[in-house]
Amino acid sequence: MCLAIPGKVKKIFDNHTAEIEIGGIVKNASLDLIDHVKEGDYVLLHAGFAIEVIDQKEALEIFRAWEGIID
Amino acid sequence: MKYVDEYRNKEIAQKILRQVKSLSKKKINLMEVCGTHTVNIFRNGIKKMLPTNINLISGPGCPVCVTPIRYIDEIIALSRESDFIITTFGDMIKVPGSTSTLEKEKANGSDIRIVYSTLDALEVARNNPSKKIVFMGVGFETTSPTIASAVLKAQKDEINNFTVLSVAKIISPAMKTLLDGKEVNIDGFICPGHVSAIIGSKPYNFITTQYKVPCVICGFEPLDILQSIYMLVKQIEDGRAEVEIQYERVVKPEGNKIALDKIKEVFKVVNSDWRGIGNIPLSGLEIKDKYGKFSARKFEVEIEETKESRGCRCGEVLRGVITPHECPLFRGVCTPENPQGACMVSTEGTCAAYYKYN
Ligand code: SF4
Numbered sequence: 001m002c003l004a005i006p007g008k009v010k011k012i013f014d015n016h017t018a019e020i021e022i023g024g025i026v027k028n029a030s031l032d033l034i035d036h037v038k039e040g041d042y043v044l045l046h047a048g049f050a051i052e053v054i055d056q057k058e059a060l061e062i063f064r065a066w067e068g069i070i071d
Numbered sequence: 072m073k074y075v076d077e078y079r080n081k082e083i084a085q086k087i088l089r090q091v092k093s094l095s096k097k098k099i100n101l102m103e104v105c106g107t108h109t110v111n112i113f114r115n116g117i118k119k120m121l122p123t124n125i126n127l128i129s130g131p132g133c134p135v136c137v138t139p140i141r142y143i144d145e146i147i148a149l150s151r152e153s154d155f156i157i158t159t160f161g162d163m164i165k166v167p168g169s170t171s172t173l174e175k176e177k178a179n180g181s182d183i184r185i186v187y188s189t190l191d192a193l194e195v196a197r198n199n200p201s202k203k204i205v206f207m208g209v210g211f212e213t214t215s216p217t218i219a220s221a222v223l224k225a226q227k228d229e230i231n232n233f234t235v236l237s238v239a240k241i242i243s244p245a246m247k248t249l250l251d252g253k254e255v256n257i258d259g260f261i262c263p264g265h266v267s268a269i270i271g272s273k274p275y276n277f278i279t280t281q282y283k284v285p286c287v288i289c290g291f292e293p294l295d296i297l298q299s300i301y302m303l304v305k306q307i308e309d310g311r312a313e314v315e316i317q318y319e320r321v322v323k324p325e326g327n328k329i330a331l332d333k334i335k336e337v338f339k340v341v342n343s344d345w346r347g348i349g350n351i352p353l354s355g356l357e358i359k360d361k362y363g364k365f366s367a368r369k370f371e372v373e374i375e376e377t378k379e380s381r382g383c384r385c386g387e388v389l390r391g392v393i394t395p396h397e398c399p400l401f402r403g404v405c406t407p408e409n410p411q412g413a414c415m416v417s418t419e420g421t422c423a424a425y426y427k428y429n
Pocket of ligand 1: 382383384385386388395398399400401402405406410411412413414415416422
């Protein structure tokens with residue numbers, strides 16, 4: 001039930017909602033729970049709400065950490 | 072980056088697995104608390120990839136599974152009243168109460184509607200001003216801010232026929248109860264990523280300081296889970312017990328302040344019953360008196376006598392004491408089509424995951 005899916009913010013509306021694209025499907029979501037979001041960002045969508053913005057820099061860490069390792 | 076497929080890279084998965092293998096030969100029990108982790112562990116065959124000394128135990132983190140029967144009975148009783156509309160996430164509709172389910176009540180004519188979001192439930196209220204709308208407030212901290220947000224919106228827009236019957240839960244007290252119960256030996260916790268996106272890392276600190284059990288807050292893709300296992304095994308081998316965040320692209324140590332403020336505004340922390348575990352102090356969220364008109368507790372309704380399903384061992388499954396295979400009803404009597412317990416109903420229930428993927 002705590003499932004949340006990454007989606008791309010396409011368009012932000014004045015009433016604190018946004019259009020969010022997930023795998024080609026566009027959904028409307030509430031931005032009531034986040035404030036630092038802009039169009040083009042990826043957010044995590046849970047039950048109709050964006051609950052957090054995905055940090056792009058941190059997202060690459062895991063590859064940096066493991067790609068260099070030769071074992 | 073789409074933040075999905077990249078985290079399914081097989082080569083990196085193999086690298087992590089080799090490191091895990093060379094790091095430790097000890098017998099290690101790790102509990103994944105969250106039901107979404109349980110499902111993803113099975114779906115990706117992670118249990119089978121791991122070296123045999125590392126054992127994953129499923130925990131109590133499926134909100135549907137831990138919702139008490141009496142709560143289901145209460146909702147069913149309300150649904151039988153003529154001027155009520157029940158709104159719920161789809162997961163709850165098949166959960167067995169003492170003698171019925173919402174699905175059966177719906178077939179018998181009760182107005183029960185599946186919604187995708189609390190805001191959809193609010194719309195149902197807006198469009199049906201002569202009816203009383205009850206939203207089933209089930210969930211952990213990932214979901215509770217969305218419930219709080221709907222209550223605040225109902226207040227602002229004066230949608231006074233909207234109510235919530237809250238059994239929202241807080242996960243960390245349940246982890247404490249499992250540790251105190253000592254029924255299973257837990258060497259490390261794979262902590263829920265999306266709950267932690269809201270609450271941050273601090274609520275787990277007591278687990279590492281008082282119980283010396285390492286915690287890693289984990290994302291949901293295969294590489295996330297494998298890396299978290301690696302981080303836990305490393306902590307155990309180093310003799311450390313810390314709260315580490317693997318899911319750094321989403322989780323900040325302080326959590327999501329806006330969401331936390333909304334939870335604080337609308338809810339008070341109360342003792343709460345967990346199906347299969349019992350009453351856990353300060354583990355539930357109830358609507359504050361200030362917002363009492365939006366709480367469905369104000370409706371008085373007669374609730375039938377509670378009857379637990381005979382032979383179902385969901386409680387022990389939720390506490391990690393047995394695997395579903397050890398339940399005599401598993402597969403033969405109890406199936407997703409004919410579930411005897413909530414652990415088989417919910418797609419995130421441990422019994423359902425074992426049934427589907429094992
Ligand atoms: S298999 Fe069915 S009856 Fe057995 S514990 Fe799981 S849900 Fe309960």
